[in-house]
Amino acid sequence: MSFYVVQFLTGLASAASLFLVASGLSIIFGVTRIVNFAHGAFYMLGAYVAFTLTERLSGAVGFWGGIVLAALIVAVVGVVVEMLLLRRIYKSPELFQLLATFGLTLMVEDLVVMIWGPDDLLGRRAPGLKGAIDVFGQALPSYDVFLMVIGPVVLGALWLLFHRTRWGVLVRAATQDRDMVAALGVNQKWLFTSVFAVGVFLAALGGALQLSRDAVNHTMDLRIIVDVFVVVVIGGLGSITGAFVAAVLVSELNAFGILIFPKISIILVFLVMAAVLIVRPWGLFGKPEAPARRTPGLTVRPWQPLTTNERLASLVVLLAAAALPLVGGTYSLTVGAEIIIFIIFAASLHFLMSVGGLASFGHAAYFGLGSYGVAFLAKLAGLPMIACLLLGPLLGLAGAVIFGFFAVQLSGVYFAMLTLAFAQIVWSIAFQWVGVTGGDNGLLGIWPAAWIATPARFYWLSLAIGTCVVVGLRVLVFSPFGYALRATRDSMLRSESIGIDGKRIQWLAFVIAGTVAAIGGALFAYLKGSVFPDSLGISLSVDALVMVLLGGVETISGAVVGAVVFKALNIWLVSQTDQSKLVLGAVIVLLVVAFPKGIVGILETARDRLRSRAPGKPTALSAAPKLGSAE
Template sequence: MSFYFVQFVTGLASACSLFLVASGLSIIFGVTRVVNFAHGAFYMLGAYIGYTLIDRLSGAVGFWGAIVLAALAVAAIGTLVEMALLRRIYNAPELFQLLATFGVTLVIEDLALLIWGPSDLLGPRAPGFKGAIDLFGQPFPTYDLLLIVLAPLVLALIWLLFRRTTWGVLVRAATQDREMVAALGVNQKWLFTSVFALGIFLAALGGALELPRQPANHTMDLQVITEALVVVVIGGLGSVPGTFLAAIIVSELNAFGILVFPKISIVLVFLVMAIVLVVRPWGLLGRAEAAARTASGALIFRWRPFGARGRVLALFALTVVALLPLVAGNYLIDVATEVLIFMLYAASLNFLLAGGGLVSFGHAAYFGLGSYGAAVGLKTLGLGMETAIPVGILVGLAGALVFGWFCVRLSGVYFAMLTLAFAQIAWSIAYQWTDVTGGDNGIIGVWPSAWASSPPRFFWLTLALSAGGIALLRVITFSPFGYELRALRDSTLRAETIGVERRRVQWMAFVIAGGFAALAGALYAFLKGSVFPDNMSISMSIEGLVMVLLGGVDTVSGGGVGAAIYRSLSIWVISHTDYSKLVLGALIILLVVLFPKGLVGAFEAWRSARAPVRLLEKNP
């Protein structure tokens, strides 16, 4: 019994730093509606800068002074990022802000590698808290006791800040209804900046306080942002007390999951997150979002199916691409094949995002299910490639059918977070079901049939399937079903008034997108000859969003164009520099600032400006 009690107390200690990070993320999202994907990177930066300041200034300011200075330094960096980057794109669609913070994450990761090197950096023990106490016969670190006391203290200070100051009242008001706060004449720019600085300060403080417990390393950002997102969703967006409660729940699940449910320990947290979202979408202590008082005002270009000229140009481009193996070497052919696969993957996500207004943070789940379905069909069931690819599609369709049934019952950010929860459940199953998936060792030896084994022939197969898939998605977009889907995107109330059934239409769209993503995943498995859990990771889902947003979320072809550009740049940069993330991140940030509606969207705007007949229409 004493062991379990100590395990429980250890979970409370872990909840402290998790609460600091998640509370900052919750405050930022609650006010600005920015899904700050860079929050984990600032947490990591707090740990690295904290290590440096402790090493060099501990004699002057002491250990605790260095910790606070590190958090303040990172908060200053975060403030500059908000003022120089995010402030420029607050009027752009909210997803472009996610894209910008993703670029910031890439830049910070490689800057940390450049400055501090690849080795883990373990900080010194905290003065006065270097030992352990006897707790029911079990040794327990005194530093963890400090963290247990610190978390409620920080919660109390945040509560006082929000309840006893004018600034706090404005922040709480903006969390519930930004439109009303703006109508009252509040300067939202500086309110957003101050909230962003506070959130980054809390994240950096959490990272610096972790130094005596774990070393600063280059993987801690992705790990903590995943858990922080889960905590924020379970607790309730914008609710700091809810975040505190959820941090305890998640930390205790992590502490006891491996003991009580070893087979599902990784998936346990995401199962809880999915259940909470289904039962109470706004979280344990959160509130339902206020309905917007005005239309979004987003400009959407009038979508038209290809005319005769467009069909000729598309056929010409397809012919040119098909001739590539006649003049290129095997390496370039493999690169082109990979680009084609990700064009199909991005097009499937674009169908959901642009066509239906459904933001999925977990679209890689169906890409990964397609990969594993094809691999298991080939290696375990003994099927040929010709049959294994349809099996992969069926597995992806089955996953989309089940997950989508729950997801379409929600909308907005709650829909996005539930897709993330289901994607992580799928990833966790792939990671732990070693008898079928091989776990983190993956499945290897997934090679095409003899007739398609050469790079040129597999390229032509991929070109036929990817181009056919993209063309079919376009046909569906301009079908009566596609018009129903877009009607729901533009005005759910009006669409339902004329008889469009929201859940049925969105569920069908979810399944269609999942099926095409699964086809891309199956092709990717045969291209690489292996399948790993990373095929359905969060980073793969975020990359899909990056591709769509770079192309243009308000365009039909933006996903494919964005995928071609992003994937080609990624492969080229990785092959030419050791700091590929730094270059890619800087390029993403530059493109977001210069083309806030995406590359294809910018081209359409330019073309519309030159041809006044092609007018822009507003979302009703």
């Protein structure tokens, strides 16, 4: 019994640090509506800066002074980031915000390695808290007791800040209605900046306080951000009390899950998150929000079928791609096959986002399920390659059917977070079910059949399947189903008034997108000869989002161009520099801020301008009917 008591208290200590980070994210989202993926980076920076201050300047500032000063320094960094970057994307869709802050996270990861090195750093023990206390015969570290006290103290301080100060009243008002606060003459820019500074301070403080508990390393940002998203969603976006309760719940699930349910311990928190979103989408302590306003990032102007010239250009590109084996070597063919596979993956997400208006943050789940479907059939059932390619994607289809049914009941950031939860559930199963999936050792020896094993033949197979997929999705876009899906995206109420079952249409689109992603995953398994849980991970889902954004959400061919440019750039950067994340992150941030329309969108805009200026072409003004005319 004493062991379980200590385990419970240890869970409360972990909850304190988790609450600090989650409360900061909740405050930022509640006011600014920014889905801040970089929050984990600020947590990591807090730990690294605290290490430097407590080790190099301990005589000047002391240990506790170094902890607080580190949080203040990172808060100043957060203010600079908010003023230079986030102010430009406050009105952008959640997708753009997520990608911009993810790009910032990539940059910080490489900068941290450049400054502090790749090795783990061990901080000193907190003065006066180096021992342990006896709890029913079990030793409980004194520092854990300190953290258990810190959590409620910070919660109380935040309550006083938001309920007993004018600034807090304005923040709570902005959480409820930002437009009304602006109408009352409040400077929203500085209000948002101050809120972001407080949120970053809390995240950095949470990281700094971990210095005496865990080693500091350059992967701690992604490790914490997933749990923080879970806490914020369960507690309710914008609710500090909800963040505290959810942090305790998640920490205790992590503490006891490994003891009671060791086989599914990682899955538990995501199961709880999915259940909360399905039953109460706005969280335990959150409040229902008004429907999100339509933003230009996820809308698509009326599409036109390809012109004759565009069809000829597409055919030339396809023939050039088909001729690559005649001039390319093994490496170029392998890279080409991988790019084609990711074209399939990006095209599936692009179809869901651009036509359906549904931004999935966990689309890699279906890509990975397709890979595992092939691996199971090849390794366990011993089926030939053709049968595996035909039947393997059915596992992704099944996942899309089940997860999509629940996901399409939600919208906006709640839809995105539920897709993320489902993806993490699948990843957790693949990671922990070692007897079937191999865990992090993966499933090896999944090689193509002899008749297709050469790089050239596998490349041609990938190109044929990729072409069929892209053409098939384009046909769907201009089919009655595609028009019904776009009508549902533009206005659910209007589409239902003319007899369109919007939720069923969205569910079917989700299933189609998931199945297409699984086809790409099936090919990927044969390309690599192995399958690992990474094929289901968050990073791959974000890669797909970057490809779509890079090409252009508002375009039809954006996914193809985005996948080609992103994968080629990624592969080239990895081979050319050790700071590939820094460069790639900077490219993502620049793209979101300066070129939100993507490569294809920019080219189409330039083409339209040239056409409007061509001699003999009527401009929009000259073509308009004049006052008093017969028209």
